[in-house]
Amino acid sequence: MKKTSRREALASMIAGSAALVAASTMPAGSALAQEEKVNVTFIIYTAAGDPFWNPVIQGAQEAAKDRGVSVDIQYADSDPVKQNNLIETAIANKVQGIALVNWLPDAFTANIAKARAAGIAVITFDTDDPKPNATESQAYVGQDFFAAGQRIARKMVEAGDLKKGDHVVAPVEDPDAFYGTERYRGIKAALDEAGITSERLDASPTMATAMTRISQYLVGRPDTKAVIGLGSVVTEVGPQAAAEANVTPVIGGFDLSPGIIDSILSGKMVATVDSGAYYEGYMPIVMLYYFVKYGVPPSSIPIGGTVIDKSNAELVKKWAGTYR
Amino acid sequence: MRQPIVNICLFFFVLQVICIVASLLYPNDFRYVSQTNIGLLLRAIPVLGIISLGVGVLMITGEYDLSVGSVYTLAGYSIALLFGMGLPVWLAVFATLAIAAAIGVTNGLITVKFAIPSFIATMGAMLVVRGVVRWLSEGRTVSFKPDETFSDLLTGSFYGIEAPFIWFIALALLTGLLVHKSKLGNHFYLVGGHEKTAIAVGINSHRVKVIAFALASLAAAIAGILSITRVGTATPAQGIGLELKAIAVCVIGGLFLSGGRGTVLGIVVGACLMYMVEDVLLLLRAPGFYLDVFVGAILVVAVILNTWLTRKAGK
Numbered sequence: 001m002k003k004t005s006r007r008e009a010l011a012s013m014i015a016g017s018a019a020l021v022a023a024s025t026m027p028a029g030s031a032l033a034q035e036e037k038v039n040v041t042f043i044i045y046t047a048a049g050d051p052f053w054n055p056v057i058q059g060a061q062e063a064a065k066d067r068g069v070s071v072d073i074q075y076a077d078s079d080p081v082k083q084n085n086l087i088e089t090a091i092a093n094k095v096q097g098i099a100l101v102n103w104l105p106d107a108f109t110a111n112i113a114k115a116r117a118a119g120i121a122v123i124t125f126d127t128d129d130p131k132p133n134a135t136e137s138q139a140y141v142g143q144d145f146f147a148a149g150q151r152i153a154r155k156m157v158e159a160g161d162l163k164k165g166d167h168v169v170a171p172v173e174d175p176d177a178f179y180g181t182e183r184y185r186g187i188k189a190a191l192d193e194a195g196i197t198s199e200r201l202d203a204s205p206t207m208a209t210a211m212t213r214i215s216q217y218l219v220g221r222p223d224t225k226a227v228i229g230l231g232s233v234v235t236e237v238g239p240q241a242a243a244e245a246n247v248t249p250v251i252g253g254f255d256l257s258p259g260i261i262d263s264i265l266s267g268k269m270v271a272t273v274d275s276g277a278y279y280e281g282y283m284p285i286v287m288l289y290y291f292v293k294y295g296v297p298p299s300s301i302p303i304g305g306t307v308i309d310k311s312n313a314e315l316v317k318k319w320a321g322t323y324r
Numbered sequence: 325m326r327q328p329i330v331n332i333c334l335f336f337f338v339l340q341v342i343c344i345v346a347s348l349l350y351p352n353d354f355r356y357v358s359q360t361n362i363g364l365l366l367r368a369i370p371v372l373g374i375i376s377l378g379v380g381v382l383m384i385t386g387e388y389d390l391s392v393g394s395v396y397t398l399a400g401y402s403i404a405l406l407f408g409m410g411l412p413v414w415l416a417v418f419a420t421l422a423i424a425a426a427i428g429v430t431n432g433l434i435t436v437k438f439a440i441p442s443f444i445a446t447m448g449a450m451l452v453v454r455g456v457v458r459w460l461s462e463g464r465t466v467s468f469k470p471d472e473t474f475s476d477l478l479t480g481s482f483y484g485i486e487a488p489f490i491w492f493i494a495l496a497l498l499t500g501l502l503v504h505k506s507k508l509g510n511h512f513y514l515v516g517g518h519e520k521t522a523i524a525v526g527i528n529s530h531r532v533k534v535i536a537f538a539l540a541s542l543a544a545a546i547a548g549i550l551s552i553t554r555v556g557t558a559t560p561a562q563g564i565g566l567e568l569k570a571i572a573v574c575v576i577g578g579l580f581l582s583g584g585r586g587t588v589l590g591i592v593v594g595a596c597l598m599y600m601v602e603d604v605l606l607l608l609r610a611p612g613f614y615l616d617v618f619v620g621a622i623l624v625v626a627v628i629l630n631t632w633l634t635r636k637a638g639k
Binding site: 172205208212240246 | 355358360361363364367368371458461462463464465467551554555556557558559560561562563564565566599602603606607608609611612613614615616
């Protein structure tokens with residue numbers, strides 16, 4: 001083996017360090033990266049850790065990488081005061097764009113207006129006030145919860161051959177959650193049309209507890225013909241809850257997870273509604289970038305709402321929990 | 325003065341009789357004694373019940389552990405990830421319990437060595453452990469599909485009795501022996517009721533408390549293992565609020581918040597009562613969306629009744 005002299009070693013160390021410094025300061029070769037990065041605060045309304053947000057975050061981070069955006073992801077812990085503080089901090093930091101979940105009507109209207117008045121671009125994603133133009137947000141990227149609720153309810157009526165006088169339960173992880181309220185409103189509207197009664201059930205985000213509550217409900221109301229979970233946890237435990245209650249209602253719900261897809265493929269669940277989570281993260285970052293750089297106005301994009309059943313679940317399986 | 329446990333047992337017994345009679349009179353409207361419902365209760369009670377056993381022992385020593393909900397979640401992730409990495413399932417169980425015990429010991433040492441209220445020390449641990457779960461999980465759910473022997477042992481049934489309930493009763497008996505029949509158990513009560521006296525008679529109160537913290541964490545981990553074996557999956561957001569529910573179970577069971585008083589039987593009855601209330605409300609078709617309102621109100625009434633009867637009997 002060739003012996004390296006001390007000088008050579010020093011020279012290679014310096015050369016290596018210089019390369020490292022260059023690599024860390026030089027952009028990755030693209031013209032975009034040579035420009036100053038666009039700063040965006042991306043506010044998720046729950047606490048960190050909810051698996052639903054993984055594809056959303058992946059989308060936001062990939063868009064940030066693609067476009068040269070510096071994205072700061074923050075969590076509001078389901079606290080409107082904290083979320084308002086996060087928006088105000090973003091305004092004070094003079095970021096160029098804010099993407100946020102408008103999960104509580106009227107709670108963030110004033111600060112969204114304040115951000116716009118300060119020249120900051122604002123886009124809402126995942127959840128928005130259902131009243132048109134309720135805030136000064138420039139666009140909304142997300143599911144139309146009401147329409148999605150109607151869609152899954154109709155699918156369940158068809159799959160379960162539900163008739164006038166039948167009963168349906170809709171468990172939800174958090175009774176205050178806006179997604180649950182709006183999705184249930186859509187479900188109820190579709191079921192009411194068919195003369196089918198329905199009720200929401202406060203389950204819990206803890207899987208074992210949610211499963212027990214749904215089972216207990218089904219034992220108390222064995223005439224329940226369908227279970228429609230309003231979120232991913234209650235949808236995922238639905239089949240097992242029915243099995244433990246020794247009843248066989250048709251089961252469906254919202255969102256995607258590996259467990260939900262497996263249940264659909266094995267025939268234990270009829271269908272779920274895709275929320276288009278990846279685009280919920282990707283599109284706001286892209287639109288904020290183009291607005292800040294070139295003044296291209298953001299535009300609302302209704303995403304998600306695709307019914308996933310046995311016919312298309314295999315396609316989704318590979319990417320459930322990451323891109324789907 | 326009559327012991328609170330007598331009242332709560334009476335209350336539980338009377339409720340059982342009412343429910344059983346009502347169920348026999350109206351079998352199609354109130355399915356309380358149906359095999360399915362009994363099976364459900366026997367599977368549901370143990371998770372909170374086992375956590376409450378640990379929390380209860382700690383409460384007897386006059387301390388609290390707010391990190392048990394996080395440890396419960398961490399245990400699910402720990403066993404699933406270790407098993408997924410190829411570790412034999414029993415080794416994964418052992419490692420998970422060791423991790424939980426280490427967390428409990430750390431909680432105990434921080435509390436006693438730095439003289440920090442356990443409420444604060446374990447609140448910190450609650451957040452740290454929850455953070456570790458998020459880091460481990462990267463926000464994703466985890467699946468746990470052990471072999472059938474392991475599943476059956478933890479979640480199957482023996483002669484018609486659900487295995488989780490058998491585990492719960494076995495652990496309750498062990499805890500009962502430890503708390504009511506051993507020297508260490510006496511130390512738990514003395515340290516919780518009169519710590520200065522305990523120290524004066526030569527009891528190492530720090531050691532006693534650290535052991536109690538370790539037991540609380542171990543109980544939470546056992547519940548976490550039972551839970552993920554039953555459900556087959558876990559989410560990082562689960563377990564939030566279990567610590568307060570466990571404290572509520574202990575208070576319903578007659579344990580004093582100030583420490584030094586309480587029985588293991590009280591904890592068992594408290595856990596059964598907690599789930600029974602939920603179960604009866606759902607069977608009676610109470611509005612499911614507002615269930616917690618009813619559960620909360622009934623539990624407060626149960627504690628008031630218990631306290632009132634205890635005071636009345638003491639006059």
